[in-house]
Amino acid sequence: LAVLHVHQSFACLLQTNIQSDCRWYSVSHLSVKERIEKKRKAAQMGGGQKRIDAQHQRGKLTARERVELLLDPESFVETDMFVEHRCSDFGMEQDANKFPGDSVVTGRGRINGRLVYVFSQDFTVFGGSLSGAHAQKICKIMDQALTVGAPVIGLNDSGGARIQEGVESLAGYADIFLVHPSDLPHHGSLCILTHLMLCLQDTSYLFITGPDVVKSVTNEDVTQEELGGAKTHTAVSGVAHRAFENDVEALLYLRDFFNFLPLSNQDPAPIRECQDPSDRLVKSLDTVVPFESTKAYDMLDIIHAIVDEGDFFEIMPTYAKNIVVGFARMNGRTVGIVGNQPKVASGCLDINSSVKGARFVRFCDAFNIPIITFVDVPGFLPGTAQEYGGIIRHGAKLLFAFAEATVPKITIITRKAYGGAYDVMSSKHLRGDMNYAWPTAEVAVMGAKGAVQIIFRGKENQAEAEAEYVEKFANPFPAAVRGFVDDIIEPATTRKRICRDLEVLASKKQVNPWKKHANIPL
Amino acid sequence: MSMFQKTKTARYSSCRSCAVTSRTPYSTVPSEKTFDKILIANRGEIACRVIKTCKKMGIQTVAVHSDVDSNAVHVKMADEAVCVGPAPTSKSYLNMDAIMDAIRLTGAQAVHPGYGFLSENKDFAKRLAAVGVTFIGPDTHAIQAMGDKIESKLIAKAAKVNTIPGFDGVVKTAEDAVKIAQQIGYPVMIKASAGGGGKGMRIAWNDEETREGFRFSSQEAASSFGDDRLLIEKYIDNPRHIEIQVLADKHGNVLWLNERECSIQRRNQKVVEEAPSMFLDADTRRVMGEQAVQLAKAVKYSSAGTVEFLVDSKKNFYFLEMNTRLQVEHPVTECITGLDLVEQMIRIAKGYQLQQKQEDIPINGWAIESRVYAEDPFKSFGLPSIGRLSQYQEPLKLSHVRVDSGIEEGSDINIYYDPMISKLVTYGATRAEALARMEDALDNYVIRGVTHNIPLLREIITHPRFVSGDISTNFLPEVYPEGFKGHHLDEDRCRELLASAAALHVTSQLYSHKILGTQRVSSAPMDQNNWELCVELGQELHDIEISKSGNSYIVKVDGGQVEVCGDWNLASPLLPLTINGTCRMLQCLSKESSGNIVLQYMGTLFKVRVLSKLTAKLNSYMPEKVSEDTSSILRSPMPGTVVAMSVKPGDTVADGQEICVIEAMKMQNSLTAVKQAKVKSVHCQPGETVGEGDLLVELE
Numbered sequence A: 001l002a003v004l005h006v007h008q009s010f011a012c013l014l015q016t017n018i019q020s021d022c023r024w025y026s027v028s029h030l031s032v033k034e035r036i037e038k039k040r041k042a043a044q045m046g047g048g049q050k051r052i053d054a055q056h057q058r059g060k061l062t063a064r065e066r067v068e069l070l071l072d073p074e075s076f077v078e079t080d081m082f083v084e085h086r087c088s089d090f091g092m093e094q095d096a097n098k099f100p101g102d103s104v105v106t107g108r109g110r111i112n113g114r115l116v117y118v119f120s121q122d123f124t125v126f127g128g129s130l131s132g133a134h135a136q137k138i139c140k141i142m143d144q145a146l147t148v149g150a151p152v153i154g155l156n157d158s159g160g161a162r163i164q165e166g167v168e169s170l171a172g173y174a175d176i177f178l179v180h181p182s183d184l185p186h187h188g189s190l191c192i193l194t195h196l197m198l199c200l201q202d203t204s205y206l207f208i209t210g211p212d213v214v215k216s217v218t219n220e221d222v223t224q225e226e227l228g229g230a231k232t233h234t235a236v237s238g239v240a241h242r243a244f245e246n247d248v249e250a251l252l253y254l255r256d257f258f259n260f261l262p263l264s265n266q267d268p269a270p271i272r273e274c275q276d277p278s279d280r281l282v283k284s285l286d287t288v289v290p291f292e293s294t295k296a297y298d299m300l301d302i303i304h305a306i307v308d309e310g311d312f313f314e315i316m317p318t319y320a321k322n323i324v325v326g327f328a329r330m331n332g333r334t335v336g337i338v339g340n341q342p343k344v345a346s347g348c349l350d351i352n353s354s355v356k357g358a359r360f361v362r363f364c365d366a367f368n369i370p371i372i373t374f375v376d377v378p379g380f381l382p383g384t385a386q387e388y389g390g391i392i393r394h395g396a397k398l399l400f401a402f403a404e405a406t407v408p409k410i411t412i413i414t415r416k417a418y419g420g421a422y423d424v425m426s427s428k429h430l431r432g433d434m435n436y437a438w439p440t441a442e443v444a445v446m447g448a449k450g451a452v453q454i455i456f457r458g459k460e461n462q463a464e465a466e467a468e469y470v471e472k473f474a475n476p477f478p479a480a481v482r483g484f485v486d487d488i489i490e491p492a493t494t495r496k497r498i499c500r501d502l503e504v505l506a507s508k509k510q511v512n513p514w515k516k517h518a519n520i521p522l
Numbered sequence B: 001m002s003m004f005q006k007t008k009t010a011r012y013s014s015c016r017s018c019a020v021t022s023r024t025p026y027s028t029v030p031s032e033k034t035f036d037k038i039l040i041a042n043r044g045e046i047a048c049r050v051i052k053t054c055k056k057m058g059i060q061t062v063a064v065h066s067d068v069d070s071n072a073v074h075v076k077m078a079d080e081a082v083c084v085g086p087a088p089t090s091k092s093y094l095n096m097d098a099i100m101d102a103i104r105l106t107g108a109q110a111v112h113p114g115y116g117f118l119s120e121n122k123d124f125a126k127r128l129a130a131v132g133v134t135f136i137g138p139d140t141h142a143i144q145a146m147g148d149k150i151e152s153k154l155i156a157k158a159a160k161v162n163t164i165p166g167f168d169g170v171v172k173t174a175e176d177a178v179k180i181a182q183q184i185g186y187p188v189m190i191k192a193s194a195g196g197g198g199k200g201m202r203i204a205w206n207d208e209e210t211r212e213g214f215r216f217s218s219q220e221a222a223s224s225f226g227d228d229r230l231l232i233e234k235y236i237d238n239p240r241h242i243e244i245q246v247l248a249d250k251h252g253n254v255l256w257l258n259e260r261e262c263s264i265q266r267r268n269q270k271v272v273e274e275a276p277s278m279f280l281d282a283d284t285r286r287v288m289g290e291q292a293v294q295l296a297k298a299v300k301y302s303s304a305g306t307v308e309f310l311v312d313s314k315k316n317f318y319f320l321e322m323n324t325r326l327q328v329e330h331p332v333t334e335c336i337t338g339l340d341l342v343e344q345m346i347r348i349a350k351g352y353q354l355q356q357k358q359e360d361i362p363i364n365g366w367a368i369e370s371r372v373y374a375e376d377p378f379k380s381f382g383l384p385s386i387g388r389l390s391q392y393q394e395p396l397k398l399s400h401v402r403v404d405s406g407i408e409e410g411s412d413i414n415i416y417y418d419p420m421i422s423k424l425v426t427y428g429a430t431r432a433e434a435l436a437r438m439e440d441a442l443d444n445y446v447i448r449g450v451t452h453n454i455p456l457l458r459e460i461i462t463h464p465r466f467v468s469g470d471i472s473t474n475f476l477p478e479v480y481p482e483g484f485k486g487h488h489l490d491e492d493r494c495r496e497l498l499a500s501a502a503a504l505h506v507t508s509q510l511y512s513h514k515i516l517g518t519q520r521v522s523s524a525p526m527d528q529n530n531w532e533l534c535v536e537l538g539q540e541l542h543d544i545e546i547s548k549s550g551n552s553y554i555v556k557v558d559g560g561q562v563e564v565c566g567d568w569n570l571a572s573p574l575l576p577l578t579i580n581g582t583c584r585m586l587q588c589l590s591k592e593s594s595g596n597i598v599l600q601y602m603g604t605l606f607k608v609r610v611l612s613k614l615t616a617k618l619n620s621y622m623p624e625k626v627s628e629d630t631s632s633i634l635r636s637p638m639p640g641t642v643v644a645m646s647v648k649p650g651d652t653v654a655d656g657q658e659i660c661v662i663e664a665m666k667m668q669n670s671l672t673a674v675k676q677a678k679v680k681s682v683h684c685q686p687g688e689t690v691g692e693g694d695l696l697v698e699l700e
Helices: A014-019 A029-045 A049-057 A063-070 A132-148 A167-187 A211-218 A224-228 A230-236 A247-258 A283-287 A299-306 A351-366 A384-389 A391-404 A419-424 A448-455 A462-473 A477-481 A491-505 B044-056 B073-077 B096-106 B122-130 B140-147 B149-158 B174-184 B207-225 B282-298 B330-337 B341-350 B431-443 B454-462 B464-468 B475-479 B491-512 B613-619
Strands: A077-079 A104-111 A114-121 A152-155 A198-200 A242-244 A313-315 A323-330 A333-340 A371-377 A409-418 A434-437 A442-444 B006-008 B037-040 B060-065 B080-083 B110-112 B188-192 B202-204 B230-234 B240-248 B254-266 B269-275 B303-311 B317-323 B366-373 B391-393 B401-405 B420-428 B446-448 B530-537 B540-549 B552-557 B560-566 B574-579 B582-591 B596-601 B604-612 B633-635 B640-645 B658-664 B667-672 B677-682 B695-699
Touching (some): A063 A104, A063 A114, A063 B613, A198 A230, A198 A247, A224 A230, A230 A242, A247 B613, A299 A333, A299 A371, A323 A491, A333 A351, A351 A391, A384 A391, A391 A419, A448 A462, B044 B060, B044 B401, B044 B420, B060 B073, B110 B341, B149 B317, B188 B207, B202 B207, B207 B230, B207 B667, B254 B330, B254 B475, B269 B454, B282 B303, B366 B431, B454 B464, B491 B540, B491 B552, B491 B560, B491 B596, B491 B604, B604 B613, B658 B695
Parallel strands (some): A198 A242, A409 A434
Antiparallel strands (some): A323 A333, B188 B230, B240 B303, B254 B269, B269 B366, B303 B317, B366 B420, B530 B540, B552 B560, B582 B596, B658 B667, B677 B695
């Protein structure tokens, strides 16, 4: 399994850190010192220059280069540089097959000054394969991250389990991927490894079993790229959250992205200094919703215009594109944004978009990030494919996620808010803190045409009835008179409103009734 | 009746640019009673322009609009608005029945047609007259006489106006066209008899081009004017386009309001205009003015009109045509004469006499107009682009700037209408002053969401040939024979750009550290003051050392040193910097985590990538993205409709051979092969709508 493929080598800074500590020397001091030097040097070189060159030739960086790029200059503090694998079978016990640090680089450092733990698998050592020692190193920094409440970033570049070690390496997998992630959130640490997965175009592959095994078991012909390439996982399977062109780009984006997140679920979402005026009027929003309610527009136009500096980090931009999710800032505060995308499938909710949205909402709630929801949803996608696929179950996930979230929730209905989908999209009924409607909002059970066809089935004068339905329900008033929206606002003032509300809601405290864990309809 | 939707809107804020704010206050006679309500049968900037004057004169206004224009600025500005049909102009702004209904519905007493659309349509003027509604323009006789290229020349000749040698007659077939062209002698110009401006106008240098020109012009003529008659005449090489504005009342008084020079054109459409012209001396100006007046008198002209001349290098001038309407470029004349032409048109239409005498018409200073278009100037000096103006700021904070526009932030530029964003006018006591202000204004103009031609405009107005007045209608192809490539950075400017990008990058990196509040794990202070960076511009990498003190950066780049100071507001689209003591306005269009920055500098967009030295080194291991071989695929350069497909799979095409024709914004564009090859596949059919970048044809 691989998560964020990233890589790296010339971190020589550490060599100087340790030398001054050698006060315990005796007669053998020189030789031990030499041995230390030698081991450190070897650790820096991973699998050796030849393999480093090969890695570069593949357009990939080494484990150490990746760490150096990810972290602030001179901030990396390495642990377990001397750890070696313990396998004694198949000639692995020979000195030539031992590499100080084994196939992973671990330690901590800072990104834009903020603490982070990091492990980076070293493909130049046994193809980055996971040995018992490798797993142990990772678990060590995860434990430490847990005790101080800091996130862990894993830069994965591994061929898989180290076959020579057999079951010991599998136990290592269990340690990393099963035990730790499940208890991390409860103990107050953020692990990007499990919360968000980034991958690389053309060089990242991720699958349970490779093409050869697939062929032999199911007789299916499939390439590595088709089976588990970046495109597959970001557009079809929804396993990965975003793909990047190469190592350098991914790491640079990761540094910026890291700034949106709190260090742990015990910390508030970060606030960055903001140069974008919080009371900025966004005039372009007054005309963004087209005159005809059947015409599409781009929800991203609204999001980019409203958030600080137009800076929106979209998560899963190529998967279930009928819903848009991602992070941004409002007056410096990190917020999670969820929006229906009218440009794709009219912005309807289907299985994939519900799950995508639900996962994101829970991420925000887990890490104290306020959620802003832009609603333009004509309903759930009808049809057998959706029903057989369990749209009721999956749609309920999004409802559940919004309902259970206790972070500040602000909702803006830009246009359609129809039927059950309206309820689901962070409505007042799901404890929305501030719910606004634009003058173009239509909060109703369904579109006028459909409604009239049902109410007046087989009767004449449907056009007239439709006009009446539009007059009665295709506007924000029915919801506003009942208090289901708190106000009808001029679109241009939306940014100003949200910024003001977030200030007030910063002290929001809401506790869900105690339970061992919530029972989201999985 | 159901298609009419009457909306009362009064939301328009008065802070926008307007003619009224220009230097010389227009003379308004308060006691004069003109009309209570005027309908403006147009859209966009000209509709807004007319409404402004109406407001000033206390006249109620009615806007008409197509359904996609329901939210348009002119609709918001007007007191009343009536929807006259769907988006295509033939069904809305040219839909006379609907517009006549709108007039009846609103009780408008007069109609201002603006330019284009129905402005020179005699049938429309007749229909208005039949119901007793005043047409704000000349009477139908003048429209008809001047609207026809052939008849207008005969009248001009009779009025002793210099005319171009050429063939005056209707051309029926391509072979007739060739015969006529040969008689006149090449080069010849072919255009639609009924068309105005540059539309439907082609220049042919040989028989083959004559045939092609005939085909194109007649098609365009048919689609734009419903009249496929053509005119062929001698083409004057190296001409300047200089026109005289005239103003005539219904009592036989005619004034000439000096000239406008409109020589900077692309595909025979004006791009930059100015008044007065550097080329004319007082005598030539007077003779041209007097001939224009003679022509106006000959057709009993009333209202504002323009007599266009071609002027050769010896200051011989030839009558080209008379436009019986308000011209697009009228603001430059208003700037130097102090007259409000729209106001005068309204007064004249009501029957008032002109208040001025010829000797009252001044030339006060100099005015320049740049037509800002939503188009890509890197493709044939401007192919239309469409999109939504996600950010839009006119440079109105600067003095002596007038912007006539009909769009605002959030407006859509679509394929149905002219892609003009605005007319940017600057003026000053001298031409140099007006030009300097234009440069500033272009740098301060923020347009996001559509590709625009500001890069080209800025290059034109700063080009030594333009500055010295050495121009002709061939200016663009002569100055940019290989096509427009954007601003060429000299060594100093290049250093300035690199230094600015580096400083912006460092500012933004420092900004990333500014997490406020009490973080449980406190941030390490960023006390670094020196950075080593590597900036990529084009294909080249530049090593940069940069150090910071306060708001200023000292940047060592390519053996030179540059000091960059600024406020460094990363949320603002404008980036005012002081570079080595000189004020420069840059714009930051995008700044990505990957280090990619797009900056507008000297009007042109430059893409740079700023990386730390270490990152740049590691980046060198990254595989280069292989770009698509574009010689064997033909993509649509703009959104539009496929009107003709000249090839089918299996055909062999020669280099330069036409493959298909795309029509966008009423312009037909012929797409040609760039190499000899066999056609592999065709991906579109005539009639199909295509987007920019859509695959049309693949070659082998």
